[in-house]
Amino acid sequence: MSLPPREKLIFEYSRPGRGARAQWPAVSAPAVPAVPAELRRTQRPLLPEVSELDVVRHYTRLSQLNFSIDTHFYPLGSCTMKYNPKACNAAALLPEFAGRHPLASAASGQGFMACMYELQEMLKAVTGMRAVALSPLAGAHGEFAGVAMIRAYQRARGESERNEIIVPQAAHGTNPATASMCGCIAREVAVGPDGDVDLDGLRAAVGPRTAGIMLTNPSTLGVFERRIEEVARIVHESGGLLYYDGANLNAILGKVRPGDMAFDAIHMNLHKTFSTPHGGGGPGAGAVGVSARLLPFLPLPIVAREADETYRWLTERDLPQSIGRLTTFAGNAGVLLRAYVYMRMLGREGMRRVGEYATLNANYLAARLTQVGFDAAYPQRRASHEFILTLRRQAQEYGVTAMDVAKRLLDLGFHAPTTYFPQLVSECLLIEPTETESKETLDAFVAAMAQILREAREEPERLQRAPHTLPVRRLDDVRAAREPDLIFKSDAA
Amino acid sequence: MPFIPHTEQDVREMLAVIGAPGIEALFDEIPAALRVPSLAEVPAGLSEFEVMQLMQSRARQDGRPLCFIGAGAYEHHIPAAVWSTVTRGEFYSAYTPYQAEASQGTLQSIYEYQTMLASLTGMEVCNASMYEGATALAEAVLMAVRANRRSKSARILMPRNLHPHYRAVALATTGNQGVRFEELPYERALGHTLPSSLAPFAGQDITALVIAQPNFFGVFEEVDALTDFAHAQGAFVIAVVNPTSLALLKPPGSWGQKGANIAVGEGQPLGCPLSSGGPYFGFMCTRMEHVRQMPGRLVGRTLDLDGRPGFTLTLQAREQHIRRAKATSNICTNQGLLMLAGTLYLALLGPEGLERVAAVSMQRTEQLARALTAIAGVRRVFGRPGFHEIVLALDRPAAPVLAALSERGIEGGLDLGKDYPELGPALLACATETKSAEDIETYARALAEVLRPARAA
Numbered sequence: 001m002s003l004p005p006r007e008k009l010i011f012e013y014s015r016p017g018r019g020a021r022a023q024w025p026a027v028s029a030p031a032v033p034a035v036p037a038e039l040r041r042t043q044r045p046l047l048p049e050v051s052e053l054d055v056v057r058h059y060t061r062l063s064q065l066n067f068s069i070d071t072h073f074y075p076l077g078s079c080t081m082k083y084n085p086k087a088c089n090a091a092a093l094l095p096e097f098a099g100r101h102p103l104a105s106a107a108s109g110q111g112f113m114a115c116m117y118e119l120q121e122m123l124k125a126v127t128g129m130r131a132v133a134l135s136p137l138a139g140a141h142g143e144f145a146g147v148a149m150i151r152a153y154q155r156a157r158g159e160s161e162r163n164e165i166i167v168p169q170a171a172h173g174t175n176p177a178t179a180s181m182c183g184c185i186a187r188e189v190a191v192g193p194d195g196d197v198d199l200d201g202l203r204a205a206v207g208p209r210t211a212g213i214m215l216t217n218p219s220t221l222g223v224f225e226r227r228i229e230e231v232a233r234i235v236h237e238s239g240g241l242l243y244y245d246g247a248n249l250n251a252i253l254g255k256v257r258p259g260d261m262a263f264d265a266i267h268m269n270l271h272k273t274f275s276t277p278h279g280g281g282g283p284g285a286g287a288v289g290v291s292a293r294l295l296p297f298l299p300l301p302i303v304a305r306e307a308d309e310t311y312r313w314l315t316e317r318d319l320p321q322s323i324g325r326l327t328t329f330a331g332n333a334g335v336l337l338r339a340y341v342y343m344r345m346l347g348r349e350g351m352r353r354v355g356e357y358a359t360l361n362a363n364y365l366a367a368r369l370t371q372v373g374f375d376a377a378y379p380q381r382r383a384s385h386e387f388i389l390t391l392r393r394q395a396q397e398y399g400v401t402a403m404d405v406a407k408r409l410l411d412l413g414f415h416a417p418t419t420y421f422p423q424l425v426s427e428c429l430l431i432e433p434t435e436t437e438s439k440e441t442l443d444a445f446v447a448a449m450a451q452i453l454r455e456a457r458e459e460p461e462r463l464q465r466a467p468h469t470l471p472v473r474r475l476d477d478v479r480a481a482r483e484p485d486l487i488f489k490s491d492a493a
Numbered sequence: 494m495p496f497i498p499h500t501e502q503d504v505r506e507m508l509a510v511i512g513a514p515g516i517e518a519l520f521d522e523i524p525a526a527l528r529v530p531s532l533a534e535v536p537a538g539l540s541e542f543e544v545m546q547l548m549q550s551r552a553r554q555d556g557r558p559l560c561f562i563g564a565g566a567y568e569h570h571i572p573a574a575v576w577s578t579v580t581r582g583e584f585y586s587a588y589t590p591y592q593a594e595a596s597q598g599t600l601q602s603i604y605e606y607q608t609m610l611a612s613l614t615g616m617e618v619c620n621a622s623m624y625e626g627a628t629a630l631a632e633a634v635l636m637a638v639r640a641n642r643r644s645k646s647a648r649i650l651m652p653r654n655l656h657p658h659y660r661a662v663a664l665a666t667t668g669n670q671g672v673r674f675e676e677l678p679y680e681r682a683l684g685h686t687l688p689s690s691l692a693p694f695a696g697q698d699i700t701a702l703v704i705a706q707p708n709f710f711g712v713f714e715e716v717d718a719l720t721d722f723a724h725a726q727g728a729f730v731i732a733v734v735n736p737t738s739l740a741l742l743k744p745p746g747s748w749g750q751k752g753a754n755i756a757v758g759e760g761q762p763l764g765c766p767l768s769s770g771g772p773y774f775g776f777m778c779t780r781m782e783h784v785r786q787m788p789g790r791l792v793g794r795t796l797d798l799d800g801r802p803g804f805t806l807t808l809q810a811r812e813q814h815i816r817r818a819k820a821t822s823n824i825c826t827n828q829g830l831l832m833l834a835g836t837l838y839l840a841l842l843g844p845e846g847l848e849r850v851a852a853v854s855m856q857r858t859e860q861l862a863r864a865l866t867a868i869a870g871v872r873r874v875f876g877r878p879g880f881h882e883i884v885l886a887l888d889r890p891a892a893p894v895l896a897a898l899s900e901r902g903i904e905g906g907l908d909l910g911k912d913y914p915e916l917g918p919a920l921l922a923c924a925t926e927t928k929s930a931e932d933i934e935t936y937a938r939a940l941a942e943v944l945r946p947a948r949a950a
Binding site: 007025038039048085098109121172224229278282326361367470471484 | 511520526557560591661662803836
């Protein structure tokens with residue numbers, strides 16, 4: 001299948017004097033605003049002068065150049081690209097919710113705040129944590145909140161020298177980057193050949209400088225960290241705390257909870273597990289949950305319910321030890337509303353099934369792909385909600401890489417899995433089908449992968465030069481970085 | 494089963510392929526003691542009809558008050574074409590454009606966005622969004638600490654008339670990296686930062702000066718003098734700007750002799766619903782010389798194998814998925830969909846439409862100021878021109894007045910008592926192009942009514 005041809009830039013449609021005039025406010029008096037001369041703009045910005053139809057047609061055409069969940073199977077490992085129910089969007093965009101000012105009185109926001117309070121409560125229940133704050137704006141922002149809370153806790157105990165964050169080799173890049181943002185040093189521990197953290201390595205790594213460990217479980221290798229209780233014991237006995245990266249929470253929803261695994265702080269990617277849209281790179285929402293000892297340090301604001309069943313925002317007066325405010329207002333409220341609606345539709349039984357069917361789909365896909373000749377990176381392990389294939393063998397035998405396979409999948413109408421992450425596994429594809437995909441879709445993906453394997457043997461250059469049917473062929477990334485062309489410069493300018 | 498398509502037969506066949514007796518067996522690597530028996534505290538599931546009824550009743554409970562609050566989030570008309578296009582599944586349900594060939598729509602729209610925002614701010618480059626305005630400022634502070642190699646102090650001058658929440662977020666975000674903030678006072682009668690208030694810092698090692706234009710009170714700053722002073726000390730200038738206002742105001746890239754080094758702000762006014770505080774998007778623009786210290790994603794135009802132009806994520810060696818602990822930031826997912834809304838908004842408004850929105854908002858705010866200060870017990874606090882917000886002093890505590898207005902369906906402004914006690918009872922109010930003469934009159938009449946009984950008493 002082939003996508004529509006490329007589309008020119010919006011600026012190339014521009015004609016002086018054209019405009020979407022229905023969108024302009026009427027100007028009553030002569031519009032000479034009282035801007036002092038020395039503060040006035042003298043040259044108009046480069047914004048297009050186009051009709052409303054130009055805009056709608058241009059961006060509709062651009063949308064058609066994209067792969068998306070609504071149009072394609074999108075098994076992007078670690079990203080949980082499940083169906084985003086339409087009702088979630090419809091509810092969040094109800095005019096009262098969409099139009100509510102963030103600083104409007106609590107009296108005029110009780111309906112909204114009730115949703116936020118109940119969302120906090122449901123997230124507590126599914127994670128087993130003591131309290132939840134909703135304001136962090138994405139997974140990495142939640143990580144920041146979590147590590148900042150760990151540091152605040154230790155500082156309050158007179159242990160500010162604890163500044164090492166332990167991360168497994170295969171951790172998401174955001175984990176060590178977050179450690180740095182919190183003024184910590186990231187220290188890697190090895191992962192054993194079975195995919196579990198090397199406990200001897202961990203014992204050697206912990207000590208009086210340990211602030212904590214950041215773990216994803218199931219890990220980024222797509223397997224459950226089986227000795228999690230031992231990991232928790234080692235870290236806690238050293239005086240460190242445990243941070244749970246919730247990127248893979250979908251795998252265990254309703255089955256096992258981070259709180260029961262003795263984690264002290266967690267973030268949840270609501271745009272993954274709770275199905276809010278990824279939007280081409282956000283918005284996300286990275287709500288955080290904490291154990292009792294970190295509760296005083298939660299970021300503000302948080303919604304509280306009073307005895308008379310009214311809701312109010314907690315402030316510094318309620319949580320004087322809070323790490324403070326991480327957002328101008330109360331977080332990505334519209335995303336939180338979407339997650340709330342999703343959770344209410346699923347209910348407790350639906351949530352259990354998420355973990356079950358995500359895991360069923362992943363194990364089925366792993367088994368089928370192994371049958372047709374691919375190598376699982378951890379064949380002796382159960383897959384969680386995702387799994388890794390390694391193309392090491394194909395790279396040696398046929399000279400095709402994971403990237404080549406990924407690009408060829410695009411030709412065959414499938415979004416590629418995550419490639420080259422985790423870097424621990426060479427030539428890897430990280431595949432996450434999610435629970436919302438049917439067996440037929442998974443079978444079609446297997447057929448495409450089998451075809452690609454055949455092509456790798458018989459005509460590897462077909463893979464090496466893929467994609468062949470998309471709006472662009474492979475792009476010159478080196479040129480993009482060496483001669484950065486980051487904004488359009490009109491000839492007129 | 495909501496959103497799960499499996500039939501019983503599918504499940505049987507799939508388990509047979511896996512070689513597992515049941516779905517439960519797939520969880521056999523999880524220690525039994527850790528398993529959670531049920532999620533009893535979560536309510537039972539609802540149908541879409543039921544959940545929409547619930548949401549509609551919650552929404553009705555909140556109603557749609559007439560809102561004169563600004564303070565960092567502004568009610569503007571959003572063209573219908575913005576959200577009907579943005580919520581197309583191809584945009585809405587796509588992810589980060591890592592597979593460039595399958596994401597040219599998202600990538601090209603980001604390139605267009607980068608162009609529009611760079612031009613609006615008068616800067617050379619713009620990233621593919623930060624979370625929102627305050628976190629964009631916090632990241633700009635960290636970027637200045639990295640990029641200003643003449644400074645070793647990590648000292649940031651932050652005006653008191655910058656949004657209090659921006660100051661709080663900057664502090665909470667950068668505190669663990671040893672950044673120090675020093676507060677600049679504002680002129681009490683005029684509301685802006687006097688360039689002479691910088692004099693005590695002459696000759697000192699300052700990493701960056703933050704300048705908000707307009708400032709939190711809506712008042713215009715003397716940006717040229719402030720910028721030149723900072724540059725003379727070897728400090729960076731971080732501009733915090735309202736994108737709507739830039740249709741009329743000198744852009745940060747033209748401030749003073751050399752222009753600001755980094756310009757950030759809240760993108761919400763550009764097509765994002767108020768939505769109780771988010772999702773919005775932050776914008777960050779800078780000069781090419783600083784681009785490698787910039788956080789966040791960047792899209793570049795390049796050529797494909799056939800020599801035809803195409804778009805791709807670029808300069809990724811700054812980012813966490815490549816550089817890990819040495820990345821410029823931990824930011825990964827940002828606010829892509831909102832940035833796209835902003836792009837459509839700017840395309841629909843164009844240079845003239847945006848000028849009109851800015852100019853009409855200024856006029857409406859002036860009308861609001863005149864209508865409210867005609868009421869006994871209300872006066873304007875600052876005597877310097879500004880954009881679309883005003884500070885009003887009241888003759889009695891603001892909180893009960895605002896509560897009484899709220900009961901009348903009017904959100905009358907923000908009580909400044911907590912953050913600026915030195916002003917006495919005062920509120921910050923805003924009127925954009927969405928407020929008609931009748932709306933303003935409604936507010937004025939209600940305020941007069943609220944203030945009357947107490948005076949009579």
